[in-house]
């Protein structure tokens with residue numbers, strides 16, 4: 001099985017496209033360069049997480065999930081080949097739920113210009129095209145930049161969950177958001 005193509009020109013020389021294992025070096029370089037910037041918003045990563053080889057291994061595993069329709073793994077890539085950010089739609093399920101859980105980050109050099117707003121919108125459009133009914137996302141209570149992205153792209157705040165994810169070394173409460181993509185009944 002192969003994953004449906006995704007390739008969107010965002011703005012100012014950036015494209016949003018599906019990741020491939022060959023992106024490992026550029027993605028690992030971005031993660032290493034922004035390790036401090038991303039640390040408050042992510043699980044604690046051991047040093048071994050940041051190698052090109054570990055990144056390639058994760059991408060190969062994710063490509064298998066993408067091909068099976070269980071996830072969408074996308075990158076925001078600059079004209080010079082640098083990875084500016086990443087978006088993952090995880091835990092994609094069919095049936096009565098038809099939902100995926102969205103996660104994303106931008107490198108510190110690429111924030112403040114609307115890239116993630118456009119990219120989240122594009123991933124939601126793509127997910128709608130694949131027949132998903134909704135996308136959900138969760139942010140730390142103090143992640144106002146991420147909440148702004150979700151609100152700008154049509155997500156509604158649907159609740160707050162206690163000790164929802166183990167982020168930056170401790171269980172932390174999260175705000176929960178949902179965007180309905182389509183009111184069509186599930187495809188059979």
Ligand SMILES: CC(C)(COP(=O)(O)OP(=O)(O)OC[C@H]1O[C@@H](n2cnc3c(N)ncnc32)[C@H](O)[C@@H]1OP(=O)(O)O)[C@@H](O)C(=O)NCCC(=O)NCCS
Pocket residue numbers: 037038041103104105106107110111112113114115116117118138139140143145146148149
């Ligand atoms: C969350 C995160 C992706 C948001 O980045 P961001 O740059 O604020 O988001 P966008 O790319 O959508 O840009 C929005 C900013 O660009 C500005 N902007 C400029 N042109 C814009 C346009 N055409 N459309 C929308 N926003 C635009 C907005 O005003 C906003 O700036 P402001 O916050 O000063 O008002 C980023 O902070 C990040 O990666 N953080 C660390 C990881 C993280 O938190 N991940 C999410 C976990 S839930």
